[in-house]
Amino acid sequence: xxxxxxxxxxxxxxxxxxxxxxxxxxxxxxxxxxxxxxxxxxxxxxxxxxxxxxxxxxxxxxxxxxxxxxxxxxxxxxxxxxxxxxxxxxxxxxxxxxxxxxxxxxxxxxxxxxxxxxxxxxxxxxxxxxxxxxxxxxxxxxxxxxxxxxxxxxxxxxxxxxxxxxxxxxxxxxxxxxxxxxxxxxxxxxxxxxxxxxxxxxxxxxxxxxxxxxxxxxxxxxxxxxxxxxxxxxxxxxxxxxxxxxxxxxxxxxxxxxxxxxxxxxxxxxxxxxxxxxxxxxxxxxxxxxxxxxxxxxxxxxxxxxxxxxxxxxxxxxxxxxxxxxxxxxxxxxxxxxxxxxxxxxxxxxxxxxxxxxxxxxxxxxxxxxxxxxxxxxxxxxxxxxxxxxxxxxxxxxxxxxxxxxxxxxxxxxxxxxxxxxxxxxxxxxxxxxxxxxxxxxxxxxxxxxxxxxxxxxxxxxxxxxxxxxxxxxxxxxxxxxxxxxxxxxxxxxxxxxxxxxxxxxxxxxxx
Amino acid sequence: xxxxxxxxxxxxxxxxxxxxxxxxxxxxxxxxxxxxxxxxxxxxxxxxxxxxxxxxxxxxxxxxxxxxxxxxxxxxxxxxxxxxxxxxxxxxxxxxxxxxxxxxxxxxxxxxxxxxxxxxxxxxxxxxxxxxxxxxxxxxxxxxxxxxxxxxxxxxxxxxxxxxxxxxxxxxxxxxxxxxxxxxxxxxxxxxxxxxxxxxxxxxxxxxxxxxxxxxxxxxxxxxxxxxxxxxxxxxxxxxxxxxxxxxxxxxxxxxxxxxxxxxxxxxxxxxxxxxxxxxxxxxxxxxxxxxxxxxxxxxxxxxxxxxxxxxxxxxxxxxxxxxxxxxxxxxxxxxxxxxxxxxxxxxxxxxxxxxxxxxxxxxxxxxxxxxxxxxxxxxxxxxxxxxxxxxxxxxxxxxxxxxxxxxxxxxxxxxxxxxxxxxxx
Numbered sequence: 001x002x003x004x005x006x007x008x009x010x011x012x013x014x015x016x017x018x019x020x021x022x023x024x025x026x027x028x029x030x031x032x033x034x035x036x037x038x039x040x041x042x043x044x045x046x047x048x049x050x051x052x053x054x055x056x057x058x059x060x061x062x063x064x065x066x067x068x069x070x071x072x073x074x075x076x077x078x079x080x081x082x083x084x085x086x087x088x089x090x091x092x093x094x095x096x097x098x099x100x101x102x103x104x105x106x107x108x109x110x111x112x113x114x115x116x117x118x119x120x121x122x123x124x125x126x127x128x129x130x131x132x133x134x135x136x137x138x139x140x141x142x143x144x145x146x147x148x149x150x151x152x153x154x155x156x157x158x159x160x161x162x163x164x165x166x167x168x169x170x171x172x173x174x175x176x177x178x179x180x181x182x183x184x185x186x187x188x189x190x191x192x193x194x195x196x197x198x199x200x201x202x203x204x205x206x207x208x209x210x211x212x213x214x215x216x217x218x219x220x221x222x223x224x225x226x227x228x229x230x231x232x233x234x235x236x237x238x239x240x241x242x243x244x245x246x247x248x249x250x251x252x253x254x255x256x257x258x259x260x261x262x263x264x265x266x267x268x269x270x271x272x273x274x275x276x277x278x279x280x281x282x283x284x285x286x287x288x289x290x291x292x293x294x295x296x297x298x299x300x301x302x303x304x305x306x307x308x309x310x311x312x313x314x315x316x317x318x319x320x321x322x323x324x325x326x327x328x329x330x331x332x333x334x335x336x337x338x339x340x341x342x343x344x345x346x347x348x349x350x351x352x353x354x355x356x357x358x359x360x361x362x363x364x365x366x367x368x369x370x371x372x373x374x375x376x377x378x379x380x381x382x383x384x385x386x387x388x389x390x391x392x393x394x395x396x397x398x399x400x401x402x403x404x405x406x407x408x409x410x411x412x413x414x415x416x417x418x419x420x421x422x423x424x425x426x427x428x429x430x431x432x433x434x435x436x437x438x439x440x441x442x443x444x445x446x447x448x449x450x451x452x453x454x455x456x457x458x459x460x461x462x463x464x465x466x467x468x469x470x471x472x473x474x475x476x477x478x479x480x481x482x483x484x485x486x487x488x489x490x491x492x493x494x495x496x497x498x499x500x501x502x503x504x505x506x507x508x509x510x511x512x
Numbered sequence: 513x514x515x516x517x518x519x520x521x522x523x524x525x526x527x528x529x530x531x532x533x534x535x536x537x538x539x540x541x542x543x544x545x546x547x548x549x550x551x552x553x554x555x556x557x558x559x560x561x562x563x564x565x566x567x568x569x570x571x572x573x574x575x576x577x578x579x580x581x582x583x584x585x586x587x588x589x590x591x592x593x594x595x596x597x598x599x600x601x602x603x604x605x606x607x608x609x610x611x612x613x614x615x616x617x618x619x620x621x622x623x624x625x626x627x628x629x630x631x632x633x634x635x636x637x638x639x640x641x642x643x644x645x646x647x648x649x650x651x652x653x654x655x656x657x658x659x660x661x662x663x664x665x666x667x668x669x670x671x672x673x674x675x676x677x678x679x680x681x682x683x684x685x686x687x688x689x690x691x692x693x694x695x696x697x698x699x700x701x702x703x704x705x706x707x708x709x710x711x712x713x714x715x716x717x718x719x720x721x722x723x724x725x726x727x728x729x730x731x732x733x734x735x736x737x738x739x740x741x742x743x744x745x746x747x748x749x750x751x752x753x754x755x756x757x758x759x760x761x762x763x764x765x766x767x768x769x770x771x772x773x774x775x776x777x778x779x780x781x782x783x784x785x786x787x788x789x790x791x792x793x794x795x796x797x798x799x800x801x802x803x804x805x806x807x808x809x810x811x812x813x814x815x816x817x818x819x820x821x822x823x824x825x826x827x828x829x830x831x832x833x834x835x836x837x838x839x840x841x842x843x844x845x846x847x848x849x850x851x852x853x854x855x856x857x858x859x860x861x862x863x864x865x866x867x868x869x870x871x872x873x874x875x876x877x878x879x880x881x882x883x884x885x886x887x888x889x890x891x892x893x894x895x896x897x898x899x900x901x902x903x904x905x906x907x908x909x910x911x912x913x914x915x916x917x918x919x920x921x922x923x924x925x926x927x928x929x930x931x932x933x934x935x936x937x938x
Contacts, residue, residue: 038517399588415596462586465582474576
């Protein structure tokens with residue numbers, strides 16, 4: 001095929017971007033069969049990129065000092081040259097917004113458009129986690145609502161009170177997520193409309209749990225059995241923010257709404273943390289395919305293609321564990337290698353692949369298989385199913401088991417050999433399992449009959465207990481919201497209590 | 513075909529994070545202020561205005577989360593070279609096995625970031641407990657004056673430059689050969705006395721043509737008009753020199769020197785806002801005085817007795833040789849713990865009143881004390897007594913005793929008041 005060059009040299013202008021986008025789109029649709037949200041491409045400066053970093057990449061976000069802190073920190077390291085800026089940021093919304101840095105060369109813009117506007121975009125639209133947990137249509141409006149709402153609260157209730165509530169909510173953010181899908185898909189637009197209505201409704205509704213005047217002997221709080229009480233409260237509950245929002249006895253309605261906003265945002269980012277490898281793998285695979293095709297069609301010159309290959313190689317570089325640049329698995333490297341490996345298994349399998357992947361080996365339809373993988377897996381399940389022995393050998397993976405009780409040292413559990421493949425794979429997939437990454441903390445009970453103190457439990461896995469200083473601080477925040485004592489016990493698998501924390505509420509300006 | 517929007521956001525106002533940053537600074541105010549204090553202590557006086565990196569402890573600025581640590585850990589790493597299953601790797605990093613896992617830089621003890629110049633000066637001044645009004649005075653941009661700056665083709669009618677407009681009109685008239693009135697008058701005069709019919713017709717035609725031409729080429733055309741152009745410029749302000757005099761004999765402690773440095777810095781900040789060009793001269797003295805650089809001034813060791821007159825003499829010499837009072841505004845600030853040998857009083861007093869004060873805009877004497885609450889119980893020092901006497905006799909001296917940083921400002925207050933009086937007097 002012959003094609004006209006999309007651009008010459010490194011310079012670009014807006015018509016060039018349009019041409020690049022159209023060329024990428026042609027390949028994405030006809031050859032890769034991608035299904036994407038409409039694209040919106042925004043060109044920004046380095047300073048704006050730095051800004052975006054600090055509001056977790058979102059174009060609008062409420063104001064909070066912690067974002068300023070991150071900004072100051074990142075600005076300092078950027079100025080010192082310790083940190084380069086990303087070439088792009090992409091937002092899971094509809095239309096899908098990609099930010100491109102103005103100083104990228106034309107080749108880089110092509111790479112970034114292929115990577116973000118098609119790779120990530122397809123993943124956002126099709127992966128089951130995103131479909132289940134995020135509402136791409138509503139997120140920008142919801143953020144706008146959140147921002148305005150919080151600004152109004154600051155006017156009405158004072159900045160200090162709002163800040164304290166947000167501080168507390170942020171501390172609990174990692175435990176403000178529903179991990180099991182609810183009955184309905186999230187709809188943030190409706191969420192926003194209902195906010196006002198809900199507040200009025202909740203103020204007027206009768207709350208059986210916190211009633212202090214007993215109406216009859218049978219239903220009185222004191223006689224509720226422990227089981228019934230827990231059932232009414234929805235206990236045990238691992239979504240701490242949700243629990244506080246619904247049941248904290250003395251929160252003002254606006255505080256509940258703040259918790260809700262923080263909770264929704266945490267939920268929005270939840271799928272991203274579970275799909276780093278897949279998401280980057282998908283985007284990298286897509287940009288690699290598109291760039292190669294553009295080059296083959298003559299739309300990209302040899303020089304530009306070499307420039308692309310150079311940055312692509314940097315992106316997918318995986319340093320060894322003893323390299324000074326090593327900081328865990330590079331999601332781009334692992335993800336891209338796995339996608340390419342799947343392509344190989346589907347098109348040119350060997351005997352080992354037929355044994356390990358009977359379902360897809362030699363199936364021939366690369367894109368069909370990949371699209372299915374992209375839609376239905378997350379990092380943990382993706383790795384546990386599709387990491388091939390060949391890749392384990394390629395990365396020379398090995399599994400270490402570090403038991404503090406073992407004085408001799410750290411044990412090499414398994415390596416990339418016949419005996420070890422399955423164990424290495426299982427161990428690696430566990431590293432990406434949110435169930436193991438986040439501490440398992442639940443609300444187990446509330447002492448309704450007595451002093452209303454809230455009881456939490458941390459189920460300790462493999463001896464990893466909570467950091468003492470941080471836990472005390474988080475519990476302090478929790479107690480401030482709950483306004484009565486809060487206790488947390490750490491329990492190991494055998495039910496033995498390892499440690500106990502108690503926090504007393506401080507007098508919050510907001511509550512008074 | 514999916515539609516696509518390409519938006520150029522580059523022109524959008526940047527620094528969306530500004531408000532977040534301000535909130536952060538406000539929250540960390542006490543910590544940042546300490547850092548600024550420390551940082552300004554380490555800096556040279558001239559660098560105080562530069563802003564720059566400060567480092568604050570993370571305490572109170574942290575964002576706690578439930579974090580787990582310890583326990584048995586499993587990790588999968590890439591790049592195996594020689595391990596086989598069942599190997600035991602020594603723990604102290606020997607086998608390199610520690611590299612992975614929980615190495616998230618979790619506890620940075622200090623948090624480093626960059627303050628802009630304004631933020632830095634603001635916090636610096638805040639630390640000195642300046643009243644807001646004074647702070648504004650310090651922070652205000654220098655006043656602007658208006659200066660002629662050539663001519664412009666547009667402007668207000670009041671600014672029309674008549675000479676320039678007329679001369680341009682004349683040039684145009686000459687260039688386009690506009691008939692002169694005398695020329696037409698001469699022809700008309702000839703017409704009156706002319707009897708020849710043919711010549712008359714010729715003259716009439718010529719006069720008409722000239723008149724028409726004169727009408728086509730106006731005397732003053734809008735394109736001739738020029739306006740006087742004015743430019744706002746910083747007021748032409750003279751240069752200033754600031755003399756820092758300090759007693760460096762053994763009795764001056766680090767604390768006292770720090771107080772003195774604070775004062776000098778403040779004075780420098782102030783002068784820098786008022787004058788385009790500020791020079792600083794450091795004179796230190798024991799029983800003899802010498803001009804030194806800043807580092808020696810604050811940190812160099814020296815020992816000896818105390819003769820204030822030596823420093824005043826040195827200053828006088830320097831003024832005479834390098835800073836003509838007609839060209840320079842001379843500011844001087846003297847810091848001392850008040851010791852002076854009794855015999856020196858007379859000489860110092862004469863030098864001050866006869867040589868120094870007449871040429872100085874401002875002379876401040878700062879008596880630095882050891883700690884709060886101690887000085888006022890002590891009898892006035894010899895130097896204080898001397899200056900007090902001079903002041904009562906009418907010498908324009910500002911003098912204060914300072915034991916703590918927060919007291920430095922009142923001396924400054926004197927400076928402002930004095931300037932207000934001066935401006936009103938003439």
